[in-house]
Amino acid sequence: MAVGGVPYNELFDIFWDWSVLVGVITFGWLIHHTFYYRSKDGEVPNIDDLQVGVFPKHYHNAFLEWTWIIIPSILIVYLAWISIEPTSEVWPDPDTVGVEGVDYYEVGITGQQWFWIFDCGELDVDLCDTGVDSDTGLTTLIVKKDMVYRFNTTSNDVVHSPFFVQWGAKEDAVPGIYTAIWVTPDMTGKFFIDCAEYCGDDHAYMTGILVVHD
Ligand SMILES: [Cu+2]
Numbered sequence: 001m002a003v004g005g006v007p008y009n010e011l012f013d014i015f016w017d018w019s020v021l022v023g024v025i026t027f028g029w030l031i032h033h034t035f036y037y038r039s040k041d042g043e044v045p046n047i048d049d050l051q052v053g054v055f056p057k058h059y060h061n062a063f064l065e066w067t068w069i070i071i072p073s074i075l076i077v078y079l080a081w082i083s084i085e086p087t088s089e090v091w092p093d094p095d096t097v098g099v100e101g102v103d104y105y106e107v108g109i110t111g112q113q114w115f116w117i118f119d120c121g122e123l124d125v126d127l128c129d130t131g132v133d134s135d136t137g138l139t140t141l142i143v144k145k146d147m148v149y150r151f152n153t154t155s156n157d158v159v160h161s162p163f164f165v166q167w168g169a170k171e172d173a174v175p176g177i178y179t180a181i182w183v184t185p186d187m188t189g190k191f192f193i194d195c196a197e198y199c200g201d202d203h204a205y206m207t208g209i210l211v212v213h214d
Pocket residue numbers: 111114159160161195196197198199203206
């Protein structure tokens with residue numbers, strides 16, 4: 001359960017594939033009907049015998065009706081079912097301490113309008129350090145590649161949500177309680193930690209810098 005990553009990305013791909021398939025079918029159908037059923041030149045107006053306020057039951061097709069209820073329902077249940085395990089892995093119970101056989105490090109993240117406050121606690125600077133990014137002036141968290149981090153997250157004012165974009169991991173930062181995000185940064189470089197929960201005027205600029213070193 002140590003962290004976002006693979007199961008989450010696989011889930012994303014499955015959702016993506018189904019979205020494309022459903023999109024192609026529904027929009028294909030829509031576009032086909034838009035042109036196929038256009039009135040032709042010289043056609044008698046209201047060929048379908050429609051009356052205002054009366055549902056055109058003479059075109060009812062029970063088979064079609066049930067088909068587009070049952071098939072999407074099965075798809076939704078299937079997608080919900082396969083989401084249970086990966087989402088539990090990304091968002092484990094914050095009271096669950098540790099991963100058997102894996103060393104991990106706890107770092108605090110507090111959201112405040114409109115920046116992130118990082119807290120390395122007693123950790124060695126090689127594992128965790130904080131600062132201010134010289135290019136952007138944004139608060140910065142510096143961590144080590146391939147280490148397992150548990151970010152204990154909270155907020156000083158309204159609900160925020162730190163989003164580790166490259167690892168697909170985010171969680172609400174809620175005033176008064178702690179939530180947890182597990183991330184194993186497996187790439188070196190400089191990344192953004194965006195705020196993914198609308199939190200006021202400068203929400204769009206509420207970003208922190210994550211630096212991952214070897
Ligand atoms: Cu925010």
